[in-house]
Amino acid sequence: xxxxxxxxxxxxxxxxxxxxxxxxxxxxxxxxxxxxxxxxxxxxxxxxxxxxxxxxxxxxxxxxxxxxxxxxxxxxxxxxxxxxxxxxxxxxxxxxxxxxxxxxxxxxxxxxxxxxxxxxxxxxxxxxxxxxxxxxxxxxxxxxxxxxxxxxxxxxxxxxxxxxxxxxxxxxxxxxxxxxxxxxxxxxxxxxxxxxxxxxxxxxxxxxxxxxxxxxxxxxxxxxxxxxxxxxxxxxxxxxxxxxxxxxxxxxxxxxxxxxxxxxxxxxxxxxxxxxxxxxxxxxxxxxxxxxxxxxxxxxxxxxxxxxxxxxxxxxxxxxxxxxxxxxxxxxxxxxxxxxxxxxxxxxxxxxxxxxxxxxxxxxxxxxxxxxxxxxxxxxxxxx
Amino acid sequence: xxxxxxxxxxxxxxxxxxxxxxxxxxxxxxxxxxxxxxxxxxxxxxxxxxxxxxxxxxxxxxxxxxxxxxxxxxxxxxxxxxxxxxxxxxxxxxxxxxxxxxxxxxxxxxxxxxxxxxxxxxxxxxxxxxxxxxxxxxxxxxxxxxxxxxxxxxxxxxxxxxxxxxxxxxxxxxxxxxxxxxxxxxxxxxxxxxxxxxxxxxxxxxxxxxxxxxxxxxxxxxxxxxxxxxxxxxxxxxxxxxxxxxxxxxxxxxxxxxxxxxxxxxxxxxxxxxxxxxxxxxxxxxxxxxxxxxxxxxxxxxxxxxxxxxxxxxxxxxxxxxxxxxxxxxxxxxxxxxxxxxxxxxxxxxxxxxxxxxxxxxxxxxxxxxxxxxxxxxxxxxxxxxxxxxxxxxxxxxxxxxxxxxxxxxxxxxxxxxxxxxxxxxxxxxxxxxxxxxxxxxxxxxxxxxxxxxxxxxxxxxxxxxxxxxxxxxxxxxxxxxxxxxxxxxxxxxxxxxxxxxxxxxxxxxxxxxxxxxxxxxxxxxxxxxxxxxxxxxxxxxxxxxxxxxxxxxxxxxxxxxxxxxxxxx
Numbered sequence: 001x002x003x004x005x006x007x008x009x010x011x012x013x014x015x016x017x018x019x020x021x022x023x024x025x026x027x028x029x030x031x032x033x034x035x036x037x038x039x040x041x042x043x044x045x046x047x048x049x050x051x052x053x054x055x056x057x058x059x060x061x062x063x064x065x066x067x068x069x070x071x072x073x074x075x076x077x078x079x080x081x082x083x084x085x086x087x088x089x090x091x092x093x094x095x096x097x098x099x100x101x102x103x104x105x106x107x108x109x110x111x112x113x114x115x116x117x118x119x120x121x122x123x124x125x126x127x128x129x130x131x132x133x134x135x136x137x138x139x140x141x142x143x144x145x146x147x148x149x150x151x152x153x154x155x156x157x158x159x160x161x162x163x164x165x166x167x168x169x170x171x172x173x174x175x176x177x178x179x180x181x182x183x184x185x186x187x188x189x190x191x192x193x194x195x196x197x198x199x200x201x202x203x204x205x206x207x208x209x210x211x212x213x214x215x216x217x218x219x220x221x222x223x224x225x226x227x228x229x230x231x232x233x234x235x236x237x238x239x240x241x242x243x244x245x246x247x248x249x250x251x252x253x254x255x256x257x258x259x260x261x262x263x264x265x266x267x268x269x270x271x272x273x274x275x276x277x278x279x280x281x282x283x284x285x286x287x288x289x290x291x292x293x294x295x296x297x298x299x300x301x302x303x304x305x306x307x308x309x310x311x312x313x314x315x316x317x318x319x320x321x322x323x324x325x326x327x328x329x330x331x332x333x334x335x336x337x338x339x340x341x342x343x344x345x346x347x348x349x350x351x352x353x354x355x356x357x358x359x360x361x362x363x364x365x366x367x368x369x370x371x372x373x374x375x376x377x378x379x380x381x382x383x384x
Numbered sequence: 385x386x387x388x389x390x391x392x393x394x395x396x397x398x399x400x401x402x403x404x405x406x407x408x409x410x411x412x413x414x415x416x417x418x419x420x421x422x423x424x425x426x427x428x429x430x431x432x433x434x435x436x437x438x439x440x441x442x443x444x445x446x447x448x449x450x451x452x453x454x455x456x457x458x459x460x461x462x463x464x465x466x467x468x469x470x471x472x473x474x475x476x477x478x479x480x481x482x483x484x485x486x487x488x489x490x491x492x493x494x495x496x497x498x499x500x501x502x503x504x505x506x507x508x509x510x511x512x513x514x515x516x517x518x519x520x521x522x523x524x525x526x527x528x529x530x531x532x533x534x535x536x537x538x539x540x541x542x543x544x545x546x547x548x549x550x551x552x553x554x555x556x557x558x559x560x561x562x563x564x565x566x567x568x569x570x571x572x573x574x575x576x577x578x579x580x581x582x583x584x585x586x587x588x589x590x591x592x593x594x595x596x597x598x599x600x601x602x603x604x605x606x607x608x609x610x611x612x613x614x615x616x617x618x619x620x621x622x623x624x625x626x627x628x629x630x631x632x633x634x635x636x637x638x639x640x641x642x643x644x645x646x647x648x649x650x651x652x653x654x655x656x657x658x659x660x661x662x663x664x665x666x667x668x669x670x671x672x673x674x675x676x677x678x679x680x681x682x683x684x685x686x687x688x689x690x691x692x693x694x695x696x697x698x699x700x701x702x703x704x705x706x707x708x709x710x711x712x713x714x715x716x717x718x719x720x721x722x723x724x725x726x727x728x729x730x731x732x733x734x735x736x737x738x739x740x741x742x743x744x745x746x747x748x749x750x751x752x753x754x755x756x757x758x759x760x761x762x763x764x765x766x767x768x769x770x771x772x773x774x775x776x777x778x779x780x781x782x783x784x785x786x787x788x789x790x791x792x793x794x795x796x797x798x799x800x801x802x803x804x805x806x807x808x809x810x811x812x813x814x815x816x817x818x819x820x821x822x823x824x825x826x827x828x829x830x831x832x833x834x835x836x837x838x839x840x841x842x843x844x845x846x847x848x849x850x851x852x853x854x855x856x857x858x859x860x861x862x863x864x865x866x867x868x869x870x871x872x873x874x875x876x877x878x879x880x881x882x883x884x885x886x887x888x889x890x891x892x893x894x895x896x897x898x899x900x901x902x903x904x905x906x907x908x909x910x911x912x913x914x915x916x917x918x919x920x921x922x923x924x925x926x927x928x929x930x931x932x933x934x935x936x937x938x939x940x941x942x943x944x945x946x947x948x949x950x951x952x953x954x
Contacts, residue, residue, distance in 0.1 A: 044521050046514050081514065124514075146425040147576055156583075156602045212637070219645045232641050234604050238417050238629045332633045334603020342423075342634070 001375070005368065012364040019360045023353050024065055032057065033144045033347035046081035046124075053079050053128050055144055068353075071137060072130030080116060080123040092122035135357075141350035145343065150350045153339065154358075158321075160235060161328070161335035165320030167251060168258040173313075175263045177306075180270020181297065187275060195267070202264035211257040211330040218253060233332035254331045258324045262316070269312060273305035307377055314370025318362030322355060414952055415627040416928060419639045419648040423603060423632045426581045441945040442608045442628055443494070444559050444591040447485065447504075448551060449945050451935065455738060455848055457551065460619060461499070461558055461592070463488055465551070468889060473550065480529065481547040481889055485556055487537040491620075492613040493561045495590045501533035506565050507557020510575060517574035527554035546887040548894055552848040561590045594623045594948035605631045623948040625928075643668065643922060650923045656720050656791075662922040663725065669930035670725070672918035673943075677842040678731040679792065681707070681912045686862070686872025688834050692778035696761065697837055703909040704747060705757035706782075706838075709806045711749040715798045716915050719791065726920075731913030733902050736847040741899040744906045746913060751806050758806070765807050772807035781809040782837035785830050787817035792840050795914055810838070817841075825865050834863050834870035842917060850898035852882050857905075871910050878904040919943070929953050 034052055052058050056067050056077075083092060090096060095105045097117045102125065105115050114125040133139035140150040183192045202210070215232050222229035231237065231250050240246045277283060278301050286296045321336065328337035336355065343351035375381045424439065447461040459465050463486045466472030472484045491499040508531035510516045511524040529542045541556055568578050579585040583600040594615070595608035608628040615622030631648050633639045640658060642648045644665055654662070662670045683703045687694040696702045712730045721728045733740040758764065763772040763780055772780040784799075786792040796812040803810045815821050815830065821841065823829030830836055843856060854861060859874035861867030881901045888894040905911060923930055932951045936943055 044514070044525060047521060050514070143425075148582060160603070215638070215641050220641055223645050229645060231647055232645055233633050233638055233647060234631065236601075236604070238605065238607075238631065238647075239415060239627075330635050330638055332604075332631075332635070332638060334601070334632075338603060338634065 001372075005372070008368050008371075012361075015364065016357070016360055020353070020357060021065070023356045024068065024349075025061065027347070027349040027352055028061055028064065030349075031347050033349065049079055049081055050128070053077050055142070056130070056132070067130070067132055067134065068141060068350075069134050069136055071132045071134030071139060073133055074130070076127045076129045079126050079128055080118070081126060083115070083122040083124050089120070090117075092117055097122075140354045143343070143348050143351050145346040145348040145351075150354045153351060154336070154354060157335050157339050160333065161322070161337065162320065164251065164254055164258070164324070164328070164333060164335060168255045168262075168324070169317070169320060171255055171259040172262045172266060175259065176266030177270055177302075179263065179267040181274055181302065183267065183271040184274035184278060185297070199264035199268055202260050203268075205261065207257060207261055207324070207326050208330060210260055211253075211327055214253050214257055215330070235334060250331075254324070254327050254333055257327050257330075266309065266312070269309055270305065273308055274301060277301045277305045303377060307374070310370055310373050310377065314366045314373070315363075317366050318359060321362045322359045414625045415629060416625050416650060416950065417629045417631050417648040419633045419642055419651040420630040421632075421634060421636070421639065421653055426576065426583075426586075438943040439606070439630060441593065441943065442595040442947060443589065443593040443597055443611070445593045445945070447487075447556050447558050450552075450848060451946055461487055461491060467891075473889065475546065475889070476542065480545050481543045481550055483541045483543075483550050484534075485539055485541065487539075487558070488617065488619065489537055490617050491592060492616070493590050493592055494596045494611045494613050495561075496613055497561060497563055497590075499558070499561075499592060500536045501539040502536075502562045503560060504539050504556050504558040505531060505533055506560045506562045506569075507531075509569065510560060510565070511557055515574075516569060517576050522553065524554045531556065546889055548885075548887065548889040548891075549849045549851065552846070553851075559592065564590055594621070595628060598627075603632065605629050621948040624951045625947075628947065640665075643924065646924070649927055650921065652919065652921045654920050654922070656726075656918070656920060659720075659726060659920060660722065662920075663723075665922070667924055667926035668922050669925040670920070670922045671930070671934050672726050672728075672920045673936045674737075674847070675917040675919050676736075676844045676847060677917035678734070678845075679795070679840060679842045679914045679917065680731065680734070681914060682831075682839045682841070682871045683910045683912070684834055684837050684839075684871050685874075685908065685910050686834060687837065689783075689837065691781070692774050692776070693780045693782050694837050696763065696774075696780070697782070699761055700909050701757045702761055702763075705754040705761070706803070706808065707747045707909070707912045708750045708754035708757065709808065710799055710802050710912075712746065712912075712914055713749070715795050718798060719794050720915060726918070728915055728918065731916050732906075733913070734843070734845065734905055734911050735850060735898070735902050736845050738847060739850040739898045740902045744902050747909075751802075754806055770807055771809055779809060780807065781811070784810055784812040784838040784840065785821060785836045786812065786814055786840035787821055788814040789817075796840060822868075825863060825867060829870075831870040832863065832868055834872060836870070839871075840914065850894070850901070851886055852901065854879075854882055858882065873905075873908050873910050875904050875908065925953065927953055 034048070034055070034057060056064055056072060059067065059077075090098075092103075092115045093105050093107070093113075095103060095115070097103050097115065099117055099120070102114055102116045104112050106112055116123040116125050132141055135141075142148065143150050143153045146153050179195055183195055186192050218230045219232045220229075230253050232253065235250050236242055236246050237250075278297070283296060283301055286300050287293075291300075322340065325337035325341060327333070328335045329341055332338070339351065340355050342348075343355070420439075445460055447459075448465065449458050449460045450456070451458055457465060464470060464472070466483045466485060468474075472486075474482050474484075476482050485504070487499065487501060487504070493499060508528070511521050512528065514521075514525075527543050527545075527547055529544045531539060531541045533539045539556070541550070543550065543554070547554070564580075565575075565578070575581065580589040583602050586597045586600045586606075589597050591611075592614070594611055596611045597606065598609040599605075599607040606629070608630075610623060610626055614620050631642070633642055633648070636654055636658065639648070639651045639654055640661055643651045643662075651662070659670065662668060683706065684694070684697050685703070687697050689695075716728050716730065717724065720726065730746045731737075732746050733744050758772055758780070762774055764775075765772055766775050767773065774780075784796055786796060793812070793814050796810075800810050800812060819827075821830050821839070823832065825832035828835075831839055831841070843853075855866060856868045857873060858867075858869065858879045859876060860879075861869040862872050862874060863870055878901060881897055881904070885894060885897045885901065888897055919936070921933070921936065923933060929951045932949055933946075935946060
């Protein structure tokens with residue numbers, strides 16, 4: 001088993017590299033995150049050059065990728081910043097200078113400044129030392145939109161997403177298994193048909209529709225009808241001490257929206273698997289041996305019936321990490337999904353790439369965990 | 385027994401949901417919650433985001449304030465507005481503008497430290513030295529020669545040349561406390577890296593304004609509370625509302641829902657298409673203020689297409705005829721303001737209304753006059769097919785381009801019908817703005833190269849200054865690299881006015897100049913306004929008094945600068 005895990009982890013490395021390369025180049029070709037600075041008259045050309053240099057945006061694309069991987073703290077960039085102060089022909093800051101020549105000028109405050117005259121324009125020459133250490137050394141770069149390290153930006157919202165995602169998943173598992181087992185044990189009953197109908201309706205609805213409808217019903221209309229209504233955005237009320245009750249109220253609608261569709265889908269799987277299992281020979285044998293129905297259902301049948309679900313959940317769980325993008329957006333939940341959308345809009349590539357990388361790692365890890373769980377749940381499965 | 389257990393369980397679950405669902409009425413006191421559609425990266429007065437600069441007005445004020453939709457100017461940190469008349473604005477022997485400012489005595493930073501001229505020197509240090517960080521310097525470096533303190537409350541700002549916009553551009557920067565910034569700058573810390581610039585340290589930001597930052601919940605809200613050191617002087621209006629909360633709601637429809645259910649008290653910057661829905665909300669007052677964009681039709685005066693109709697556009701009367709055929713106010717009523725409550729009018733001129741003389745008015749809708757003008761130019765329906773032609777079998781068919789924005793396409797659809805009614809065929813195309821319509825001359829952009837008969841887009845202006853952007857209007861910007869004047873407006877008199885407007889300090893003389901410029905633009909008959917891009921607001925009128933809020937100011941970062949005058953509902 002140990003060898004199998006090691007092999008799978010090693011196999012994941014090229015996969016992650018390929019994903020990283022694709023996402024990096026896709027994001028880099030999507031546009032220039034600082035392009036709008038060129039349209040802002042409040043930003044001088046020098047400030048624009050400096051800002052771009054800080055993020056290495058003017059380096060060739062392969063160099064940018066290299067910087068992102070291994071950092072750029074081992075080198076400095078030469079920048080030529082236009083001097084805005086007036087210069088007469090053949091002089092820069094009052095010092096005679098020839099075209100193409102570099103001279104060091106002592107300024108009024110005593111500091112020395114390397115100056116260049118090029119095409120009749122004076123430039124201040126500065127050397128900007130790189131500061132990025134690269135992802136291989138644990139530095140995922142700085143968010144251009146926020147001016148802070150990516151890990152700090154993600155760290156601020158990841159707990160919110162985990163809270164929403166894990167809670168939703170607990171709700172999904174609880175309800176999906178309960179409903180699925182209930183339906184399987186009462187196949188073709190009124191409630192089985194009723195739940196099946198609702199499941200199909202929910203499965204066929206996009207999540208944004210569920211979200212908007214739930215807001216309309218449980219917040220807008222409930223308020224109109226004079227009923228207790230639910231908040232529609234954020235994690236806490238405006239003036240709050242951060243109580244659990246307040247948080248729970250804010251979670252009801254987002255959790256409901258995330259869970260509703262998944263419960264509908266998963267419960268169908270549970271129902272189908274359970275139906276297959278409870279009619280099998282070993283369950284009949286268990287009954288013949290006099291085991292209680294509850295034990296047969298929840299211990300013997302459910303264990304085998306849950307195998308297909310394990311695969312499905314193994315694929316879905318990584319998305320808890322990355323947040324329910326649509327739901328977070330609609331409910332203004334300050335999580336990873338909201339961060340991802342905003343970063344994508346602002347071409348904040350460092351955040352987007354880290355986000356995708358996190359998702360890729362999570363998918364690889366949970367696939368591995370799923371495979372291991374398979375072996376635990378089904379003794380016939382062996383990895384050697 | 386099983387059934388009873390189920391009933392009890394279900395009842396318990398429902399009760400729990402109801403208990404959680406009951407709205408906690410917390411002690412809100414006087415707190416106004418404003419729905420904000422974007423979270424700023426940092427709460428800096430030098431931030432790169434317009435939304436952050438609006439927020440800045442809660443906790444950081446400038447030396448003067450521009451109140452109201454007509455940009456009425458009021459001294460805030462200074463004793464009086466410097467003018468030529470009061471002798472505080474003089475011209476040096478070298479021809480440069482020199483302005484003397486006198487700070488009011490008794491002003492305190494939010495940490496209790498007195499404000500003096502030394503603080504205004506910090507602003508100069510930040511803006512005149514590029515090593516202090518990368519942020520918006522604008523034309524400061526180009527315009528300002530020096531700032532010198534005369535005494536604790538007087539300082540003199542000298543420009544490099546004559547500079548009439550000394551109140552609106554390259555202004556003194558007195559918003560940075562010297563006792564906090566100077567030590568950090570001395571240590572080589574750049575502005576954006578200073579600890580109070582990030583969300584984690586924002587509550588330690590020291591400013592001069594009616595509120596201070598009291599909490600920043602990343603991704604959720606920023607809370608501002610009364611500044612204890614504001615309101616002790618006659619010019620500092622003490623706020624009637626104790627707290628302002630800016631709540632980040634990224635989805636436009638959720639903004640409206642949040643207002644409806646009471647999660648927020650005010651929604652702003654929502655699309656005009658939502659006006660009807662906001663108007664329908666109970667206890668909600670809706671209003672709008674002018675923005676800095678006006679969508680307009682730009683007609684090609686120097687056609688590139690060889691068709692007879694395109695070539696006819698060079699005739700000023702044909703351009704007038706086209707506009708007379710368009711019922712522009714009807715389009716506004718149909719598409720933007722069905723019940724007329726928003727009061728949206730056809731803009732008269734490219735300039736902000738502040739800079740336009742009263743005699744410059746939009747061309748009236750008059751299809752008969754349009755037909756007469758076409759007939760005078762030789763365009764009539766000679767073959768009775770309902771389309772104007774030149775008698776040589778050439779129909780009057782023109783091409784119009786705009787972006788893919790639906791509202792613009794809707795406007796063009798209505799225009800197409802009006803033009804068809806007088807026999808003009810207009811084909812229109814929605815194309816990507818950045819890469820096709822507005823692309824540079826080198827990239828063969830439609831506007832830059834003049835490859836159109838008519839185009840619909842918005843160009844911004846500065847409502848606080850009548851300065852003109854040369855690359856859009858001058859003769860030497862017509863279809864050349866770096867130029868955007870693809871419609872071919874060329875008037876040497878107009879070109880000569882641009883530097884004069886930029887350097888004439890005398891207010892009366894300057895007004896004459898920009899009125900002349902507005903008239904010349906109007907006479908060109910190439911720019912015709914369609915609708916102003918207003919900013920829309922909705923407030924819970926049961927909780928707050930809309931009359932205290934409607935004067936929001938013009939869009940140059942000074943929105944919300946009257947927030948201390950806002951009052952709760954009676």
